[in-house]
Amino acid sequence: MHDEALAALEALAGSAAQLVLSRHRMAALGQGDAHDAVALSLPGRPDCGGLRELAWTRGASLPAATTQAAGNRAERAALRLLGRAQLVPAAVACAVAPEHAGVVAAEVACGNLLAVDAAEALRLCDGGSGSLTRVSEARVPLAEAENSRFVLFREADGLHEHVAIVIGDVAGWPDAVPVRLHSSCLTGDLFGSLRCDCGEQLRRGVAAIDAQGGGVLLYLSQEGRGIGLANKLRAYGLQDEGLDTIDADQVIGFSKDERNFRIAYEMLEQLGVTKVKLLTNNPGKVEALQRAGINVVAREAIYGEVTAQNQRYLQTKAHRHGHWLHELLGEQDEPASTEPERLPAPGAVSGA
Numbered sequence: 001m002h003d004e005a006l007a008a009l010e011a012l013a014g015s016a017a018q019l020v021l022s023r024h025r026m027a028a029l030g031q032g033d034a035h036d037a038v039a040l041s042l043p044g045r046p047d048c049g050g051l052r053e054l055a056w057t058r059g060a061s062l063p064a065a066t067t068q069a070a071g072n073r074a075e076r077a078a079l080r081l082l083g084r085a086q087l088v089p090a091a092v093a094c095a096v097a098p099e100h101a102g103v104v105a106a107e108v109a110c111g112n113l114l115a116v117d118a119a120e121a122l123r124l125c126d127g128g129s130g131s132l133t134r135v136s137e138a139r140v141p142l143a144e145a146e147n148s149r150f151v152l153f154r155e156a157d158g159l160h161e162h163v164a165i166v167i168g169d170v171a172g173w174p175d176a177v178p179v180r181l182h183s184s185c186l187t188g189d190l191f192g193s194l195r196c197d198c199g200e201q202l203r204r205g206v207a208a209i210d211a212q213g214g215g216v217l218l219y220l221s222q223e224g225r226g227i228g229l230a231n232k233l234r235a236y237g238l239q240d241e242g243l244d245t246i247d248a249d250q251v252i253g254f255s256k257d258e259r260n261f262r263i264a265y266e267m268l269e270q271l272g273v274t275k276v277k278l279l280t281n282n283p284g285k286v287e288a289l290q291r292a293g294i295n296v297v298a299r300e301a302i303y304g305e306v307t308a309q310n311q312r313y314l315q316t317k318a319h320r321h322g323h324w325l326h327e328l329l330g331e332q333d334e335p336a337s338t339e340p341e342r343l344p345a346p347g348a349v350s351g352a
């Protein structure tokens, strides 16, 4: 947005613009315990540069005399839509003054403005059953698993496509199907970035599933733990200034993990897979699948290499995300076992 657009918006609505920020951005601004969305009324007439600084710049602070209120449903929906589009979750909002309602309605009627119903937007962002369509599939032999099929699923609004790589024949599998949920990482998966362990985990995951006679790898369009590549690169810049992976995401307005693994449940359901052995170090993936109703009977570790460049990232995942990486990092407070852990039945997981 630029200053003329901001002025035009205020003139059309007949009210001063507010800045709507997420709870995580508010925490980064030193305002804990905020609502999911917070509407800020700023003193003076801030320009777009000032708003942008408050939205995602490190070290910014709220001007004195700023007042804040819990975001209403439209403001919450705006942040959810921005997050879904993997943009920075910060919105400029103007309430339409009663005497401007007619002009705004006319602009909507002639197509200059798009009216979006907040409740519908929230429903869309929440996904839910039936939101995935199985679109197409083909045999794609892989170096690590020759007998592979790619099955593509598309979300209802077409923004995201996810691929199930089905290795071998999983229909009618007698026991738990080996499954890996892998969130996309362009830098690591495709280019072998040393900042993370994703590329190795991807290839080792495919090889491990093949070695076990078959299974499914879900390649999920959730770049940067769901914040998108643009924001992941912003977060990398902040990490280069000294922040860890969680604090960097918070500066841009995101939680420590923006992914929703319900999509994985729906893909498995459509593939007829209900009982799985999960290849992961992430307790959140186990919990999410259990909660959705998948029977996760075992969990197997899947490691990449620790490098000088990714060590801090992996340590943060172990210490702040609670990932099972202590053995990999040579930290002895986790049972050292190469056997799959036995897991409790769905419903028995605490907090599920």
Ligand SMILES: Nc1nc2c(ncn2[C@@H]2O[C@H](COP(=O)(O)OP(=O)(O)OP(=O)(O)O)[C@@H](O)[C@H]2O)c(=O)[nH]1
Residues within 6 Å of the ligand: 181, 182, 183, 184, 185, 186, 195, 196, 198, 201, 222, 223, 224, 225, 226, 227, 232, 235, 236, 245, 249, 279, 280, 281, 282, 285, 313, 323
């Ligand atoms: N926001 C953010 N995302 C990152 C960063 N480094 C890697 N990622 C993303 O983190 C995700 C890692 O995905 P996975 O390998 O499926 O998952 P995981 O949660 O580490 O769990 P595992 O199953 O144990 O591998 C990918 O989407 C990467 O793009 C980072 O510094 N910031």
Ligand SMILES: [Zn+2]
Residues within 6 Å of the ligand: 185, 187, 188, 189, 196, 197, 198, 199
């Ligand atoms: Zn990665």
